Amino acid sequence: MIVKSDPLTARGRRTRAALVQAGREAFDEHGYEAVRVDDVCARARVSHGTFYTYFDSKEALFREVAAAVVGEMFTASLVGPAVPDDPYSRIEAANRLYLRAWAANSRLIRMLEQAAAAEEGFRDLLLELREVFVRRGAEGLRRLQEQGLADPALDPRLTAVMLGGMVEHFAHVWLDLGEQADERTAVDLLTTLWARAIGLTQASTTSPVEGE
Known part of the structure; x- marks a missing residue:
């Protein structure tokens, strides 16, 4: 408190x-x-x-620190207007920005996860902080479904939870545990998997320009 x-x-x-x-x-x-x-x-x-x-207490301070870190990660991974408006490019940009935000804050995020495994109060905090990312992903998928660009049968929230978990776990394995991959390869593959998982139609994507 x-x-x-x-x-x-x-x-x-x-x-x-x-x-x-x-x-x-x-x-x-x-x-x-x-x-x-x-x-x-x-x-x-x-x-x-x-x-x-x-x-x-120290616990109250840690809660404040964790909330600040997640807020910074959320802001850092927002895709701005400079990114092309097609869905594939924006998913790609979001993945790249998230990986970079994780790299800057991974130790504190893993610390919160460890605390959440031991204390219910920290578990609730972790779920609350993750919710901002889940909500953003679900809203994005819902918009694509309404535009006819993604599989309408997918549950937006559960899909956001699962695909977000894929990216988060890869970030941990890559940046914390040392899986070998360069950033471009990692981002390209994550984006391909995300796009295929939601059934992003070919007409809604643009191929990444070589060298960018």
């Missing part, structure tokens, strides 16, 4: 942000179990008592 401190002053907001950043660095470097509240306070250059003005 995050301790309520409303309204925060500008100084209070800076202090809270410093604690979140210090916690993020400490968790990333040493792992959740090894980090103590005093370690975070030392990094943020605040007193032990100040910590408890904003958070009631």
Whole structure:
């Protein structure tokens, strides 16, 4: 639980942000179990008592850090207007951006998954954070179905869960466990599998331009 401190002053907001950043660095470097509240306070250059003005426990801070990381990953993997408007190109771009976002945050994400296996509260948090990606994938598939570009028989939500799980697991095996593949090959194959799985019609795709 995050301790309520409303309204925060500008100084209070800076202090809270410093604690979140210090916690993020400490968790990333040493792992959740090894980090103590005093370690975070030392990094943020605040007193032990100040910590408890904003958070009631290390667990509450970790929740805040995890939510911030997933939010950053979600934003980093958004496909912008510069990408061509055809579905294949946008799926390809989304896969590439997600892999890069995972590379930047994989240790903390795996840490959250480990915590979720041990504590129900963290499990609920993990499901809540993953939901933003599932919802985005389901809405995208639903639009393609309405346009007649994807298999209308597919359940949008379950399909998003399954295909998202494919990409997430590959990111872990590739970036964390060292599976050998260059980024272009990985993105091309992930996109091919995703497009075939949803029955993306050939007319709706454009072949990737060589060299891009």
